[in-house]
Amino acid sequence: MRGLIGAISALAIMASSAASAESLKLVEVITSPERTKVLQQQVEAFEAANPGTEVEIVSLPWGQAFEKFATMVAGGDIPDVVEMPDRWAGIYKDKLVDLNSRIADWEHGETLTQKTIDMGRQTDGKTVRMIPYGFYLRALFYNKKLLEEAGVGEAPKTMADFMAAAKAVSELDGKYGYCLRGGPGGLNGWIMMAATMNGNNTFFDENGKSTLNQPGSVEGIQFLIDLYQNGYAPKDSVSWGFNEIVAGFYSGTCAFLDQDPDALIAVAERMEADDFAVVPMPVGPAGKAFPTIGFAGWAMFDTTSNEDLSWKLIAHLASPEANKEWAKRVGVIPIHEGAEQDPYFKTEQFKGWFDTLNGDQYVPTVMPTYLEQFGYFADSIALESSQEALLGQISAQEVADKWAEFLTEEYARWKAAQ
Amino acid sequence: MSTATPAPGKPRARPSFYFRYLVEPYLYIAPAFVLIALVMLVPLVIGVSYAFQSVSLLRPFETGWVGTENFQALWSDRKFWLALKNTFWWTLGSIFFQFFLGLGLALLLNTRFYGKRLVQALVFLPWAVPTFLSALTWAWLFNPTIGPLPHWLAALGILSEPFNILGDPDLAMWGPITANVWFGVPFFAITLLAALQSIPGELYEAAEIDGATAWQSFTKITLPFLAPMIAITVMLRTIWIANFADLIFVMTGGGPANSTQILSTYIFTTAFRKLDFGYASAIAVALLALLLIYAVILLVLRRRLVKI
Numbered sequence: 001m002r003g004l005i006g007a008i009s010a011l012a013i014m015a016s017s018a019a020s021a022e023s024l025k026l027v028e029v030i031t032s033p034e035r036t037k038v039l040q041q042q043v044e045a046f047e048a049a050n051p052g053t054e055v056e057i058v059s060l061p062w063g064q065a066f067e068k069f070a071t072m073v074a075g076g077d078i079p080d081v082v083e084m085p086d087r088w089a090g091i092y093k094d095k096l097v098d099l100n101s102r103i104a105d106w107e108h109g110e111t112l113t114q115k116t117i118d119m120g121r122q123t124d125g126k127t128v129r130m131i132p133y134g135f136y137l138r139a140l141f142y143n144k145k146l147l148e149e150a151g152v153g154e155a156p157k158t159m160a161d162f163m164a165a166a167k168a169v170s171e172l173d174g175k176y177g178y179c180l181r182g183g184p185g186g187l188n189g190w191i192m193m194a195a196t197m198n199g200n201n202t203f204f205d206e207n208g209k210s211t212l213n214q215p216g217s218v219e220g221i222q223f224l225i226d227l228y229q230n231g232y233a234p235k236d237s238v239s240w241g242f243n244e245i246v247a248g249f250y251s252g253t254c255a256f257l258d259q260d261p262d263a264l265i266a267v268a269e270r271m272e273a274d275d276f277a278v279v280p281m282p283v284g285p286a287g288k289a290f291p292t293i294g295f296a297g298w299a300m301f302d303t304t305s306n307e308d309l310s311w312k313l314i315a316h317l318a319s320p321e322a323n324k325e326w327a328k329r330v331g332v333i334p335i336h337e338g339a340e341q342d343p344y345f346k347t348e349q350f351k352g353w354f355d356t357l358n359g360d361q362y363v364p365t366v367m368p369t370y371l372e373q374f375g376y377f378a379d380s381i382a383l384e385s386s387q388e389a390l391l392g393q394i395s396a397q398e399v400a401d402k403w404a405e406f407l408t409e410e411y412a413r414w415k416a417a418q
Numbered sequence: 419m420s421t422a423t424p425a426p427g428k429p430r431a432r433p434s435f436y437f438r439y440l441v442e443p444y445l446y447i448a449p450a451f452v453l454i455a456l457v458m459l460v461p462l463v464i465g466v467s468y469a470f471q472s473v474s475l476l477r478p479f480e481t482g483w484v485g486t487e488n489f490q491a492l493w494s495d496r497k498f499w500l501a502l503k504n505t506f507w508w509t510l511g512s513i514f515f516q517f518f519l520g521l522g523l524a525l526l527l528n529t530r531f532y533g534k535r536l537v538q539a540l541v542f543l544p545w546a547v548p549t550f551l552s553a554l555t556w557a558w559l560f561n562p563t564i565g566p567l568p569h570w571l572a573a574l575g576i577l578s579e580p581f582n583i584l585g586d587p588d589l590a591m592w593g594p595i596t597a598n599v600w601f602g603v604p605f606f607a608i609t610l611l612a613a614l615q616s617i618p619g620e621l622y623e624a625a626e627i628d629g630a631t632a633w634q635s636f637t638k639i640t641l642p643f644l645a646p647m648i649a650i651t652v653m654l655r656t657i658w659i660a661n662f663a664d665l666i667f668v669m670t671g672g673g674p675a676n677s678t679q680i681l682s683t684y685i686f687t688t689a690f691r692k693l694d695f696g697y698a699s700a701i702a703v704a705l706l707a708l709l710l711i712y713a714v715i716l717l718v719l720r721r722r723l724v725k726i
Contacts (some may be wrong), residue, residue, distance in 0.1 A: 067690040134593055156519060183673060235564075236585030239674045251563060376692045387675035 005020065015278065023054040024306065024313055025079040026074070029065035029145045030296060036199035038329045061388065066375065080304040081313050084130045085296040086122065087369040090414075093123040096299045100128050102311050108319055113226045114366075116335040118297050123370050124418070129276065130299035131318045134332025136260035137364060138192060139352035141267065146175060146255040148299075155279045155295050159196060159223065162256070162282040166232040169255040179245040179254040182388065182390050187378045188292040189258060190386055192281065194220035194400075201365040204411050210404035213397070220284075222396040225389055234391025238390050249276075260294070262331030264349055278352030291356055293364035295332075313401035333357070371410040380408060430519075466706075468699035475693035477711065488700035490681065497676060497684065498701065505680040505705075505718060507591060508598075509660045516601040517652060520606020523639075528614045542604045551669035556597035560584050565679075584670050589675035594666045598659065606651060611649040614640070649720035657709050681705045 028039055043055045043119045058079065060068050066088070073092070075397075084092065094187060098143030099120070102107040115135070119126040131265065142155050150169040153416070154160040166177025181189055191212075195201040205211055213312060227233050229283040234253060237244070249257040250270040257263070257271050267276065281289040298317055315321060320336040327334040328344050333353055340354050384401060389399040472484045492498050527538055544552065560564040561582055568580035583589040608716070617640065625635040663682040666672065672679035681701060689698035 070690075070693065074475065175547065184671065234581075236582035239582075239670065254561070312443045373692070380687050380691050383673065384679075386675050387587075387673055391585075391675050393675060 012184075018373070022052050022309075023056065024081060024304075025058065025172050026081045026083075026312060026313070027058045027060065027065065027069065029060045029069055030058045030062050030083060030085045031065075031086065032167055034093055038326060040254060040401045042317055042322050042326070043313075045322075046313055049316070050309075050312065053309065059194055064111075076304045076417075077305060078301050080160040080310045081298060081300050083133075083296055084118070084299040086132075087367070087375050089123050089129055089299075089368040090374065092299075092301075093129055093370075095301050096129040097302050097307065097310075098127045098132065099299075099311075099314075102315075103128060103131070105357060106315055108315070111320060111338065113335060113337055119293075119366070120297060120302040122366065130297035130333055131296035131314060132295040133318060133323060133356055134327045134330065135297065136294040137333055137353050137356060138188065138258050138281060139356055140281050141249060141257040141259060141263070141276055142214075142279050143249065143252060143255045143276050143330065145275055146172070146252065150255070151179070154279070155332070156256075160283050163223070163227070163232075164255065167230070167315060170230075170232045172351070175252070176234050176237075176248075176343060177232040178227050179248040179257040180228055180237040180390075181240055181245050182228070182387055183239035183244070183382060184241040184379070186386060187382045188294070188367070190221060190382065191290050191367065192220075192290055193223050193257070194218075195286035195290035195365055196220060196281070196288070197223060199284060199288060201290040201363055203368045203407065208408065208411050208415060209302060210407040210411070213400035214403040216285075218396050218400045221389065221400055225392075228390045229326075229392065233318045239388055258291075259372070260331070261333060261350070262360045265331045268349070273347075273349070276349075278349050280352055280356040280359060283361055287365055288361050290363050290365045293366055318347065368407065371407070371414055373406075374411050377403075377406060377410070423465070452589055465699055466703055468576045468696055469703045471696050472698070473695040475695070476696065478723060484696070488514060488697050489595075489691045489704075491697065492700050492704060495677070498681075498704075500676055501681045501684040504676075505660055506683075508595065508680050509597040509656055511591070512598040512602065512659045513652065513656055515595070516602040516655065518604045519599065519647075521610055522615055523603060523607040524610035527611050539608055544601050545604045548600075549664040550598055550668055552601055553594075556600070556665075557584065558591065559670045560593050585674055588676050589671055590677045594669050597665050597669065598662070601665070602655065602659070605655065607687060609647060609651050610644060614643050617643045645723065646720070649716060649723075652712055653716045656712065660705070 026043065027228070028036065034056070040057065043057060043207070047053050047055060065201075069082075069088075070091075073095075080093075083097070101295035103112070103117075112131075116132050117128065119132045119135075120130050123129055130339065140155070146169050147153075147155070150165070150170050150172055152165045157167045169175055170175040172267075184301070185344065194212060197220030198211065198214055201210065203211060211217060228238065234240075234248065237254075241398065246259070246263050246266050247259055248254045249263075250267050257267075264278070281291045283289040298314045300307070300314060304310045318335065320339070323336060324339055324342060325335050326332070327339065334340075334345075340350075344350075356364070367378075371377070385394065385399045385402055388394045389396060468656060469488055470483060472481055472482065472487075523541060526536065527541070531537075543593060559567045561584075562568040562580045568577060570581060571577040571583075577583070584593045602720040621639050622635055623638060629640070660680075661682050663680065663686060665677050666680060666683055667686070671676040672683045682705070685698050685701045685705070689695050692698075
């Protein structure tokens with residue numbers, strides 16, 4: 001009897017290890033029906049190319065992804081491969097596999113753009129913890145018709161032009177200059193304006209002190225407050241998130257929108273291609289603009305039982321062909337060199353982003369997502385205090401001081417941990 | 419034979435007496451006790467104990483007992499007091515309209531009219547809608563681009579121009595309150611209607627014969643009979659609403675500028691955005707204490723006022 005039980009359990013162990021050798025768990029955290037469909041197709045192609053492999057896709061809706069994923073990992077239900085947004089990388093960095101040598105041995109490793117490698121290394125500057133699958137870079141959408149009606153000849157090139165154009169459009173009845181994102185996800189706009197007016201996008205000076213309350217940055221923050229308080233942005237834009245600003249733009253309520261390529265999908269569906277275009281963000285007094293750049297990528301946890309297969313999946317998803325398709329359908333800037341030669345990316349709309357990438361006066365700003373509490377800062381502290389500032393409850397200086405204090409403290413903690 | 423049987427009235431065996439009257443009953447209710455302890459008391463004690471510890475997911479090595487540190491931080495936390503004030507207005511505003519509209523509806527449904535069954539079914543509809551969905555729907559209704567409400571309010575002269583009140587810090591709280599009133603009226607209507615229907619009809623007949631006015635029979639018969647139900651439903655609903663964050667979370671996310679932040683949304687943000695479970699528990703304990711005090715006051719009042 002005991003022999004039988006032993007044999008059965010041995011069989012069971014063999015069976016389960018055989019099964020786990022061939023199955024991977026992939027968690028996606030930024031989800032939409034379209035995205036999940038693309039991912040599913042690419043994963044199916046991977047399964048077909050590797051017979052006997054099964055990839056289970058777990059989709060977490062972005063709204064609750066952060067706490068759900070944290071709970072999953074804390075509870076030991078750790079996936080093999082994960083879609084890692086830049087701002088979470090700092091939290092999970094110690095659990096993610098170093099991909100340096102894998103990329104060096106990879107046939108497509110050579111064509112990855114330098115930016116891609118740099119962003120993959122953002123947690124400590126040395127180790128590639130993830131392969132970004134594309135970039136979200138800010139550029140300025142503008143409504144050609146509205147500008148024409150308001151008598152503005154061309155898209156603004158400087159911040160002063162931008163303010164003047166916003167003012168001119170706002171004089172039209174029921175129209176506004178700027179689709180201000182005062183609600184969720186608004187931090188990028190604030191940081192961008194602060195850096196552009198300050199002429200500098202480093203977050204901390206050599207003493208580890210945040211630059212956000214330097215006089216130039218405060219001017220940038222004041223710039224957005226002025227836009228709102230002078231009525232160049234709709235009154236309820238103080239709580240607008242992504243959907244509202246995009247709707248505000250394509251409905252023709254406001255003439256300017258600063259967004260990533262993912263907004264292009266929704267805008268292009270509802271506006272004639274001739275009615276709008278995208279240009280780089282206006283430059284500040286120093287002649288430079290600092291649009292924020294964000295990303296997410298594929299990473300694997302060190303608890304995976306099959307590192308080789310996990311890497312294979314990541315390599316498959318990040319291959320030039322798969323990535324180009326992903327970039328088109330999800331709305332990001334691709335990660336391999338030469339992708340901009342594709343006709344899809346050669347439109348007047350996409351030009352804004354590639355001009356930004358190629359122009360010397362445009363310096364992409366990477367948010368300090370390596371700070372542990374960055375997510376909390378962006379989603380709670382910055383959100384609430386920036387709304388208070390827009391509504392005139394606190395001044396630009398006060399909000400800048402508050403942010404600088406928090407970030408300086410977090411930076412010191414991060415420094416100490418290095 | 420007679421020596422073997424004990425005298426009548428004398429217990430046959432002492433041990434079995436103790437067992438049957440002192441031990442056995444408790445054995446019967448033991449499963450219930452164990453269950454309650456497992457699903458309610460244990461988590462409660464653990465939750466309360468977190469309030470005296472440093473439990474932060476991001477700093478796993480800095481955990482440990484910190485005494486009343488979390489509560490001291492709470493005392494000087496401006497946001498906590500703001501959230502407390504908002505919780506008060508949110509709860510009071512919601513319960514006030516829910517109760518009076520619910521009572522009116524119950525009185526109406528207690529009369530006879532044509533098509534009553536249909537109306538009755540429609541009235542209870544809001545309860546069948548998931549809160550998330552009703553929050554989204556109301557949020558769209560308040561949006562001037564798509565929704566009709568701002569335009570109606572402007573036409574009525576309540577708003578100077580059609581704008582989204584959810585974006586105005588002085589008015590934003592009215593958005594979730596409106597949704598909550600719509601959502602919560604059926605509860606009062608159902609429970610109060612049940613209580614109304616249990617009032618004997620003869621009392622009203624007698625009152626009518628004695629020449630009582632409608633107002634008199636309402637205050638002298640209906641209200642005293644409804645009072646116990648009113649006390650208990652108002653208490654339950656207050657506690658529920660004070661803890662009810664779904665509508666606010668979906669409609670405004672606590673904004674703009676914290677103007678709709680209530681304690682339970684603040685607890686959520688602290689626990690799941692800041693990942694600081696210790697501090698979140700401290701806020702939760704404060705809320706628990708406040709609600710306990712409220713419940714005790716209401717129960718005492720109920721005993722004083724309700725003479726049945």
